[in-house]
Amino acid sequence: MSSFSLLLEGFAVALRPLNLAFALGGVGVGTVVGMLPGIGPINAIAILLPVIFAVGLPAESALILLAGIYYGSQYGNSISTILLNVPGTTSSVVTAIDGYPLTQQGKAGPALATAAIASFVGGTLSIFGLVLLAPLLASWALRFGPAEYVALMALAFAALSSFSGGSFPKALVATGVGLLLASVGLDPNSSVARFTFGELRLLDGLDFVVVTIGLFAISEVFLLLERTGAGEAAATRVGRVGLTMKELAFSGWSMLRGSVIGFLMGVLPGAGGTVSTFVAYGAEQRISDREGTFGKGDLRGVAAPEAANNAAATGALIPLLTLGVPGSATTAVLLGALMGLNVTPGPLLLERNPEVFWGLVASMYIGNLFLLALNLPLVRVFVRVLSVPRWILVPGIAALGCVAVYAVNGSVFDLFLMVGFGVAGYGFRKVGIPLAPVILGLVLGPLMEKNLRRALALGGGDWSVLVSSPLAVGIWGVTLAVLALPLVGAMRARRQG
């Protein structure tokens, strides 16, 4: 296949010593920047982009650097999520559900290692998918209209009970709160200001970083304060650093399933990484959670979403490179980068600049490889963060969180909101209301609402438009199956017992 030979040429470009250095440097810088709470891949890329342009690198080298930064910062996010329970991006939130309990049980090392390996598996498998399926998937993505997106969001919400942490009513409450938070601001469909109370600064809605840092990081400050006061140790114990082969084999299938789900969802513009992590976790929990360990520190609960979000990152390149349509904010920044480098993504990219496309694919693979090679041995270093005594660590995290929130808009109002969410998050966690569904509602709610109203507008108010295409019906079918699965399992258990 000529694609394959072009891919080999791409590798030849990517493996030049200078480009290898860029890949390594990108991954390194990306990881460090990604570890800062609230700073996700898009911030890292956006911050470093002017530097890249100023230096005047050739297109392939710049892309290699960017790919390295992207993957590096995604993993850096996972580090701060797992170790400190501070998710920096929407796609890391699900990793916290099992990742942080693992840290609390002294298994931070295995959790980080699983995340690194799962990310590598997700990235690698999705690159195969990219090479083999790009044109096919691009045309498939084109068939996703508003009705299909509504069905997809319903599927993501159907995974909800997996995040309930044992109490479905509380998960409902959390999702409802998330949806309410998502409605704050100017409604895009009708320009009605919702829940703004006349406050101009709320017209744009609540920023994800403000809500997340408040709900997770600030609430963690209060929780740790209470625990330290109650006589708990002055620093979380580091525990075991290495990952056993048995644990790796245990989460192997989760990585595979997560990769497939992530890749397929990543292809869809707008849905992408975040939705895929929620669906991957939900699917994994339904398929493999026999003893109810998910949510309490199950490595598979880390493996599935981590594989998914890396696979989705690659999947998101498909609409970008084949159609010129950015699928997410990060790919939009990449689009800007590519255009700044005089490369115009789109159907003609493969004809005009095939070396850029395949160079990018090859460099992404190299980036993935470096991620694994660099970070696996460094797990023992990352875990050392935990042994920093709390009187230094916690104020440091709080301060970093404040900077991240302030950096969003330069507004102290956001800081007040952050503290408010911190108190709310503390309250939620004391009562036992899970936080992940809040983020689910916050992120997915607007997508679902926008698409629902668009679908109905296009259909002239007729609700049957939601099931009018075979694709939509198919997704609804999967949603119903996902909802029915635990019920079927319970009935079968009752019959046997």
Added chain:
Amino acid sequence: MQGPFPFHGSHPVNRVAGAGLLVLAAVAAWLARGYTVNFIADPVGPRAFPWVAAGLIAVGATFMLLRPEERAGPSLPSGRLRPFLLALVALGLYPVLLPLLGFITTTAGVMWVLARLFGGRAVPSAAASLGLAAAMYLLFVYLLSVPLPLGRLFLAGGGG
């Protein structure tokens, strides 16, 4: 813990939280009732989602009020109130003082309060807080190009 009918099985914390959440849902639904538009092309309207959200909260909260807890129940705050309030006040004052005193001073101050609350001794906490705040300022302003305030108090005096 037996409560009065019909709250027999539910945990008292869940009862309080459930009641509070029901109030929240009611308030949200009431506020959203005015979010309407007049065009036919939007049958759902801007108040639908807030109502769905309020509905979810109400359903969940009702179950919380009435049902006994399935697995691990809520945990009551085990610490004293004072550290929490001190931390809250410090964090709450941070946005107020930030534009006045600038990043390094305000952040170091809040960090020092938190460090002391976590058992750090006065002098090492002050040193760590100032050091970290200064390092963060350099990192974000010079390396990452994120503007951080210098403080009106200092600027007015002729330099920061």
